[in-house]
Amino acid sequence: MILPWLILIPFIGGLLCWLTGNVGQKVPRVIALVSTVVLAALSLSLLADGSFQLGSISASPQWVSEFQADWIGRFGISIHLAVDGLSVVMLLLTSVIGLLAVLAAWNDVERRSGGFYLNLMWLLAAIVGIFTAVDLFLFFVFWEAMLIPMFFLIALWGFQGSERAEHVKAAVKFFIYTQASGLLMLLAILGLVFFNFYQSGTLTFDFTELLGTSIEGPLGMVLMLGFFIAFAVKLPLVPFHVWMPDTHAQGPSAGSLDLAGILIKTAGFGLLRFVLPLFPDQSAAFAPIAMALGLISIYYGAVMAFSQRDIKRLLAYSTISHMGFVVIAIYSGSRLALQGSVVLMVASALSGSALFIVSGLLYRRLGTRDMSQMGGLFGRVGALPGFSLAFAMASLGIPGTANFVGEFLILFGSFESWPIVTIIAAIALVLASVYALMLLHRVYYGEPKNATTYEGLGLREAFMLGLVLVLLLLFGFFPQLILDISLQSMTEVAQWFLNPSLLQ
Numbered sequence: 001m002i003l004p005w006l007i008l009i010p011f012i013g014g015l016l017c018w019l020t021g022n023v024g025q026k027v028p029r030v031i032a033l034v035s036t037v038v039l040a041a042l043s044l045s046l047l048a049d050g051s052f053q054l055g056s057i058s059a060s061p062q063w064v065s066e067f068q069a070d071w072i073g074r075f076g077i078s079i080h081l082a083v084d085g086l087s088v089v090m091l092l093l094t095s096v097i098g099l100l101a102v103l104a105a106w107n108d109v110e111r112r113s114g115g116f117y118l119n120l121m122w123l124l125a126a127i128v129g130i131f132t133a134v135d136l137f138l139f140f141v142f143w144e145a146m147l148i149p150m151f152f153l154i155a156l157w158g159f160q161g162s163e164r165a166e167h168v169k170a171a172v173k174f175f176i177y178t179q180a181s182g183l184l185m186l187l188a189i190l191g192l193v194f195f196n197f198y199q200s201g202t203l204t205f206d207f208t209e210l211l212g213t214s215i216e217g218p219l220g221m222v223l224m225l226g227f228f229i230a231f232a233v234k235l236p237l238v239p240f241h242v243w244m245p246d247t248h249a250q251g252p253s254a255g256s257l258d259l260a261g262i263l264i265k266t267a268g269f270g271l272l273r274f275v276l277p278l279f280p281d282q283s284a285a286f287a288p289i290a291m292a293l294g295l296i297s298i299y300y301g302a303v304m305a306f307s308q309r310d311i312k313r314l315l316a317y318s319t320i321s322h323m324g325f326v327v328i329a330i331y332s333g334s335r336l337a338l339q340g341s342v343v344l345m346v347a348s349a350l351s352g353s354a355l356f357i358v359s360g361l362l363y364r365r366l367g368t369r370d371m372s373q374m375g376g377l378f379g380r381v382g383a384l385p386g387f388s389l390a391f392a393m394a395s396l397g398i399p400g401t402a403n404f405v406g407e408f409l410i411l412f413g414s415f416e417s418w419p420i421v422t423i424i425a426a427i428a429l430v431l432a433s434v435y436a437l438m439l440l441h442r443v444y445y446g447e448p449k450n451a452t453t454y455e456g457l458g459l460r461e462a463f464m465l466g467l468v469l470v471l472l473l474l475f476g477f478f479p480q481l482i483l484d485i486s487l488q489s490m491t492e493v494a495q496w497f498l499n500p501s502l503l504q
Contacts, residue, residue, distance in 0.1 A: 237324070295421065328425055
């Protein structure tokens with residue numbers, strides 16, 4: 001029952017936050033904090049009890065833990081939850097980012113705090129459901145459920161420095177883009193299920209039973225594109241990225257942490273879990289286009305980040321750039337690159353979340369996120385410049401950080417099959433250093449706008465930033481902590497992608 005409890009804990013915690021909202025501001029946030037800590041403990045128990053040794057590759061995944069119960073048996077739909085090494089890594093990441101999101105919102109939410117933490121906890125519950133569901137209908141339910149709490153977080157508790165109309169506009173844009181792409185995925189799921197029923201006579205939505213479904217010709221490509229576009233919008237890849245900058249700019253700090261840290265990582269997870277295993281032939285044929293979109297995203301995100309004045313918009317575009325590397329890794333077919341994509345997703349989630357925390361702390365002290373209104377803050381905001389430097393260096397991939405390990409494995413693993421693409425992608429790393437150093441220069445160096453000395457970091461703020469820094473350095477110096485856990489699952493994906501006959 002540990003897998004259902006992973007979903008129920010944040011769900012029940014969110015409900016308790018809402019019910020205690022009238023008691024006071026402190027009670028809901030304490031309940032949310034306890035819920036995320038329990039979620040982290042349950043995720044760690046999976047890590048402690050599971051076996052992640054590399055075994056033989058067969059036509060079905062090697063699950064670490066599994067739960068199955070009947071739901072809508074007439075249509076072949078069940079509550080089928082299962083986790084492998086990839087899922088465990090994502091669950092641990094979810095619990096860490098969820099904890100940071102609760103702490104980031106600790107003193108920022110002064111109205112309707114019960115409703116805020118309800119949506120925050122239910123967002124985590126839906127994301128956990130995405131990382132554990134292996135019934136495609138159940139996966140789609142969680143995929144759509146994830147949109148609703150995020151919509152309300154943006155619309156009702158958006159950026160304090162802008163009007164409510166701007167919050168609603170950004171929330172509606174986010175909802176329309178992701179909802180429309182989700183409907184494409186639903187049609188693709190139904191097409192896959194009906195085609196499998198035509199072949200086998202069995203009506204099922206179970207991922208393990210749908211593996212190996214042989215779909216040739218244009219139909220297979222169309223169904224694969226239904227999945228790919230849904231994940232590309234959420235990732236987001238250019239040209240499906242339009243919703244991303246506004247959503248970050250208008251969302252609350254805690255919402256930006258969840259969005260950059262784990263919500264968009266569900267798309268990378270979906271590509272690894274469903275697209276490559278279910279459509280290996282179509283994915284191989286589509287790989288050049290996916291690689292091109294990844295390269296465009298890398299350069300577009302880096303160039304656009306350089307031209308931003310708002311810190312959060314800069315960070316949003318840098319996230320687009322980082323996710324371009326993940327797409328290149330996924331479609332390279334290299335196990336090494338696939339493992340690098342997992343490390344980079346974790347690393348970019350941590351470093352990106354930390355920088356969003358920094359932007360929130362700067363706004364709380366200065367009342368602005370406009371970098372042109374900053375400058376000369378070094379030595380006047382406590383230890384914040386030091387943390388900012390560390391996370392900016394991690395973001396651009398300095399050796400010793402997890403970001404460097406992820407990018408190195410991706411480039412090294414992809415080079416054998418895609419040398420030209422790898423070289424072009426590697427050149428873009430120079431642009432990452434440009435916008436990261438520009439951020440530091442505009443905020444902390446140059447002529448100060450005033451002589452005010454601002455409040456330093458409090459204990460809660462220092463704990464958040466210190467926790468992320470420790471994790472980035474830990475995974476940077478000991479990447480095997482992630483690589484060993486993800487080895488079996490990434491080996492399966494690579495082998496299924498390169499040798500589809502294994503699924504027959």
